[in-house]
Amino acid sequence: MGLFDSASRVFVAATVLRLVLLVYGGWQDANSAVKYTDIDYMVFTDAARYVSTGESPYARDTYRYTPLLAWMLLPTAWEGSAPWATLTFAFGKALFALADVLAGWLVVQLLRQCYSFPTERALRYVAAVWLWNPMVANISTRGSSEGLLGVLVAALLWATLTRKAVLAGVILGLAVHFKIYPFIYGVSILWWWDAQRDGAAPDTKSDLLSRITGFVTASRVKLTLAALVTFVALNLAMYLQYGMPFVHHTFFHHLTRIDHRHNFSPYSTLLYLTSADVVTFHFETVAFLPQLLLAVIALPLVLAKKSLATAMLAQTFAFVTFNKVCTSQYFLWYLILLPFYLPSSSLIRKPALGISAAIFWVLGQALWLSQGYNLEFLGLSSFVPGLFLASVLFFGVNVWILGIIVSDGGESEDVNNPVRIKP
């Protein structure tokens, strides 16, 4: 009997892994001055405490998220005696872990239904990449909210591939409200969702006017409106409740941030120089151009109609790689989409290529991290050339991998173009 024969076994194992980590985390927090719980989780729970007393979550410094998150974690603010308080404190982490498992389940369903994967094969990839990935389980049980994005993106893909336009729109609006970056998926989904996806006959007319009118389909309109209404309604509600601090901390902060502490982004050194006002010409002000040209225009246009999931993976990869700030939690953003791409990718077909991609990626990380350690803990001035070259090198590795994904995405049409589910 194979390890991946039974779905329940895979999900039970994934759940047990997270439960063990939750209990272990609780134990380490209670017995060591070095905490298992992520510092961000303290921000969320502090914000939840503010919210529970009727105050603004933005009363907590560095709370840069939607108030929804603080509301969801309200139970963590419940006071109680020792065992009860430990349970309520872990509520948010358990929620994030549950979101992880749910995201994995959605991906397995999609692989089986829309990509015609045998259950065993679907389970194998999702377990390897997501459900049994210790990094994913670790991040959510330490209390990072990135796992919530995973379930939102998986749900968005599921609603799209099963042709639920309004639901997809609502999820998209919610996801963008939560973390801005999923707006890039809106473009590829809209482009992908042409009339044929809804069962129309292939378009034979090719004059400009009919192409334009043909572009506007019921599904596209529904999706766009649902997304816009959800996004606007959520923001309006939050604005009415918490005013400018909400707008500032969830959105404007990302435009005006002045903290350019070292990170994986190739822009990092340049932004230090700019911020300290020693550069002459400000290239970083147009940094959004290459990033958005790829993630919002070129990648969706070329890849979305061939393979939506691969297009979304490439978009996320491009968005993260070309971003002005990049930290390790961003890597989780594209991990959830890997099970759709990997099975048919040249990284698996040609093991030498796949293994070298993995080795170069890890080496790039290791090099950067060693320079970061020299700076952060040994106090050595490793910004230049150490961190600068390491981040440029890591950028190069990522761009090379992105190129592979793009090529694979271009060839993937007849392999995993989703089958429409018949009602």
Next chain:
Amino acid sequence: MKRRITFFQRPEAPFEANQAVLTSKSLAIRGLDAAREDRVTFGLDDLPQELRDVLQQSHELRLRWTTERSYDAVTPLASRVSPGLHVHYTPLAAEQTSEALCSLLRTVFGAGVDCTKPEDTFITPPLLSTRFAASASLQFYAQLPSLQPLVEFIQSSACSQRKVGGAECNKHASSLLTAETVDIDYDSISHALTVSTLWASAPNGGWTEDIQKPASGADQVEFGLLGAEPGIEPQEIKMGGLLAVVGQDKKMKPTMFSFPSRHHPLPNDAGYVVSFSTPTGLHPTMSISITPSGVQRPPAPSDATCALHTYLTLPSAVFGDQYQLGTSDPLFLESHNLAALRAVAGETDLEAPDWAVQRWGSNWLFELTTPSTDSLQSNWTATIPLHLRYLAPSESGYQTADVPWPVVFWACTAEDGTKMGVNPFDRTNLGWDGLFGPRTMFYQLHPKGEHLVESVDVPVLKLTGEGLFKAKNIELGTCIAILLGFLWVLWRLVRVSWSASVSAESRPARSADGHVKKE
């Protein structure tokens, strides 16, 4: 103008009658081994116009300066502040602060005082205080190793205008260079400016000076030669010695008086040493190592509640995380020998680089734990994890952040009705005393070090004007890398679309289901 000159002698210091001789015109001091405090009180009319303008806009202005050199505590002037210049300021009207104060501070104390406008540079006292707080509305600190600028200011403004006694005035002014502390106080109720200067020890050969009777009848010079001993009550200090008003009294009057005192010194072996464990990295940890006698309960009344505290003055380059340090987690606190963060004020932004921070920095009051055993053999060390801001790039790749040693003291409750204000040597507005109730006694520990400022190396971006990694090349390099990466991905996309359009001609049309029919 009123001058009060007090010499404080230790009990074992020698004294003979001919070392202080009073005549009808003057007082002759010869080779006196004593600490000395000069307190000069000016009326507003005695002061230069630029100073008067600022003072008239102030409700309260209190400056506390302390040297970076180590010095012995003097009873009853045992209180300490961290080395540097501390300014406590309350404007007359709340919204009416101006650039005049800052420009005056720069004129008087030199360009090292990095202050533009009080509302930008000053901090407001405690954001988080679990205690009664009474302090000025605005607070400022500058690392000021030397009073040379103040000496020059006095010499060029006050001394140069004098027709007689210019040389004497210059000498007086330069004596500030050897002072250990200088306090300057003004408040709008008394309309008087008081300058108190402390020399904790005598110059080589002792104090030798002829103190003249004042030229004007309106002025007064008081003289005291005192020794301190413990009072009858634990909160009291008893002082005895000789007093005289120069030019009025025929001979010195013996005196003996006692008063409750806010500040008490601890025995000399109750000391502490401050250091940063290396490598400091971007997250230096401050260690405060206290001698065994320093962590023993002070000789306060047995019913008093006492706790050991430290008060940090952190320039903006160094900061604490108020959420990390303000935790109630016993494991964290115990591992650092901290009891609790009691108060924090000032710049606590967790992310901003130093150049984006306008305020001078922050103040932190911690309560420290003490060992449970009375027979401690080795030092007791409290540690405070701190963080560094990004500083501007430099040619060497490093910058220095100077952190003054914090003060460490025991705070004990005093009996109801204890009136600390009757002490003629009372000292308040130190920054930390206002965080306690008005009837609190402080027992000061002694900093044991030559230089009471720690320098922390801060790694910064190494910026060279020449060579491969000069700023321009980093800019260019980033630009080229991004562009190449962008073009590479674009090229891949072009190849995909090109091969798709080629193969589209030889492929069957897509089915209504949206996937290619596989037969």
